Amino acid sequence: MNIAISNSSDKPIYQQLFEQICAQILKGELGNGYSLPPIRQAATELRVSIITVKKAWEELERLGLIYTVTGKGCFVAELSPDDMLQKRNEMILKQMVIDTSYYKSFGITLEETFELLKEVY
Amino acid sequence: MNIAISNSSDKPIYQQLFEQICAQILKGELGNGYSLPPIRQAATELRVSIITVKKAWEELERLGLIYTVTGKGCFVAELSPDDMLQKRNEMILKQMVIDTSYYKSFGITLEETFELLKEVY
Amino acid sequence: MNIAISNSSDKPIYQQLFEQICAQILKGELGNGYSLPPIRQAATELRVSIITVKKAWEELERLGLIYTVTGKGCFVAELSPDDMLQKRNEMILKQMVIDTSYYKSFGITLEETFELLKEVY
Amino acid sequence: MNIAISNSSDKPIYQQLFEQICAQILKGELGNGYSLPPIRQAATELRVSIITVKKAWEELERLGLIYTVTGKGCFVAELSPDDMLQKRNEMILKQMVIDTSYYKSFGITLEETFELLKEVY
DNA sequence: GTGGTCTAGACCACT
DNA sequence: GTGGTCTAGACCACA
Numbered sequence: 270m271n272i273a274i275s276n277s278s279d280k281p282i283y284q285q286l287f288e289q290i291c292a293q294i295l296k297g298e299l300g301n302g303y304s305l306p307p308i309r310q311a312a313t314e315l316r317v318s319i320i321t322v323k324k325a326w327e328e329l330e331r332l333g334l335i336y337t338v339t340g341k342g343c344f345v346a347e348l349s350p351d352d353m354l355q356k357r358n359e360m361i362l363k364q365m366v367i368d369t370s371y372y373k374s375f376g377i378t379l380e381e382t383f384e385l386l387k388e389v390y
Numbered sequence: 391m392n393i394a395i396s397n398s399s400d401k402p403i404y405q406q407l408f409e410q411i412c413a414q415i416l417k418g419e420l421g422n423g424y425s426l427p428p429i430r431q432a433a434t435e436l437r438v439s440i441i442t443v444k445k446a447w448e449e450l451e452r453l454g455l456i457y458t459v460t461g462k463g464c465f466v467a468e469l470s471p472d473d474m475l476q477k478r479n480e481m482i483l484k485q486m487v488i489d490t491s492y493y494k495s496f497g498i499t500l501e502e503t504f505e506l507l508k509e510v511y
Numbered sequence: 512m513n514i515a516i517s518n519s520s521d522k523p524i525y526q527q528l529f530e531q532i533c534a535q536i537l538k539g540e541l542g543n544g545y546s547l548p549p550i551r552q553a554a555t556e557l558r559v560s561i562i563t564v565k566k567a568w569e570e571l572e573r574l575g576l577i578y579t580v581t582g583k584g585c586f587v588a589e590l591s592p593d594d595m596l597q598k599r600n601e602m603i604l605k606q607m608v609i610d611t612s613y614y615k616s617f618g619i620t621l622e623e624t625f626e627l628l629k630e631v632y
Numbered sequence: 633m634n635i636a637i638s639n640s641s642d643k644p645i646y647q648q649l650f651e652q653i654c655a656q657i658l659k660g661e662l663g664n665g666y667s668l669p670p671i672r673q674a675a676t677e678l679r680v681s682i683i684t685v686k687k688a689w690e691e692l693e694r695l696g697l698i699y700t701v702t703g704k705g706c707f708v709a710e711l712s713p714d715d716m717l718q719k720r721n722e723m724i725l726k727q728m729v730i731d732t733s734y735y736k737s738f739g740i741t742l743e744e745t746f747e748l749l750k751e752v753y
Numbered sequence: 754g755t756g757g758t759c760t761a762g763a764c765c766a767c768t
Numbered sequence: 769g770t771g772g773t774c775t776a777g778a779c780c781a782c783a
Binding site: 288289292295296357358360361362364365366368369371372373374375376377379382383385386387388389390 | 409410413416417478479481482483485486487489490492493494495496497498500503504506507508509510511
């Protein structure tokens with residue numbers, strides 16, 4: 270578990286939690302069947318409420334990235350590398366549709382967007 | 391004034407207003423010195439609160455895109471095409487830094503990002 | 512709003528809330544655009560926590576039965592009678608698959624199930 | 633003993649155990665006087681806790697489907713085919729009352745329920 | 754010990 | 769006033 274929480278961010282804490290673990294799973298950093306820390310322990314370590322952790326975990330479960338077994342813990346779902354790549358692109362695309370609609374509202378072309386993107390990377 | 395407000399969007403209404411007018415100005419659609427409609431009129435037409443319109447106008451003024459003449463109204467600032475292009479890129483870049491940090495958290499490369507971006511456009 | 516909460520039930524409160532409002536919407540008792548009571552008011556009236564109401568509302572929104580507008584309230588989505596009927600059957604079928612797997616584990620036939628069902632109705 | 637345990641199910645494990653053995657007894661698959669495996673052995677084979685098995689066995693005994701002879705083991709009670717059929721229907725009916733109350737909350741008729749039931753079977 | 758749920762009260766952004 | 773979020777502490781069922 271390597272999570273960074275920012276209180277000053279405009280993103281809700283549970284969202285930050287969700288995104289970071291989601292990214293780690295889809296990067297393959299947390300192997301299949303990996304056991305996530307107990308929500309209470311995670312809450313204490315990250316200095317957030319149990320409910321906040323739970324909300325992030327629930328979203329992960331809804332996406333099929335983890336599964337929880339009552340009384341035992343939460344575990345990373347077993348996904349093939351292909352599944353993971355596809356799910357990763359799905360998530361990024363979904364966000365990209367929103368992001369680009371903003372860029373496009375300024376009348377920017379795809380090529381110009383590429384140019385700016387290169388600067389940022 | 392050609393504005394589309396969406397209640398179902400997760401963006402606040404004043405932000406939607408701000409972004410759309412901002413884009414129109416920087417695309418050159420609203421010429422120098424163009425007079426924005428009075429706040430009350432805009433609020434009525436768009437069926438939003440006066441406060442909401444005020445907030446959007448204030449943000450535009452803060453960026454130097456419009457200026458207010460008390461008792462007369464709000465007008466589009468006089469910007470050269472170069473100024474507009476630069477300001478446009480500034481605004482897009484600023485947002486792009488945030489957007490790409492999300493993409494990068496998944497370990498995606500610049501090339502892969504290009505690929506996905508093409509799909510979206 | 513005509514909701515009955517039971518603390519002794521084995522179902523979580525937010526689930527009871529969700530199911531009852533869901534049923535009322537799909538029965539057409541709450542017309543399109545009907546404004547749900549503010550979560551705080553609902554919480555007070557039903558003597559439950561804000562968070563509990565919120566959780567039920569979230570589930571309703573996830574199913575597309577209501578939509579929330581920050582600062583304004585929550586409203587019943589606009590669904591055609593056909594949409595409602597289909598969604599109703601979807602929900603019942605989903606539960607029925609679980610229920611019948613239990614019946615079938617006893618080796619009961621469809622006809623015998625009908626007989627018992629008649630008794631219950 | 634032919635039992636399938638699912639961790640991903642929302643039903644507690646002891647409940648799954650209970651239901652499956654119960655069904656097997658009432659289907660007549662486990663004859664009168666059949667000796668259930670010792671708790672420890674069952675726990676090992678099914679990879680569950682002894683406590684979990686114990687809980688399931690207790691529930692079976694409470695219903696009079698098995699009886700324990702201290703120091704010897706647990707045995708399937710002697711029931712006539714009629715007793716078994718009646719007990720089976722009792723158990724199914726009890727669950728059906730709960731299940732149908734959910735269906736009925738959507739305003740569905742008995743006939744419509746039949747239709748959906750046919751699809752599921 | 755684990756997850757599942759709930760409460761009461763709080764602060765913030767938006768309209 | 770509305771929804772959105774968060775905390776701290778609590779009780780329960782399950783393994």
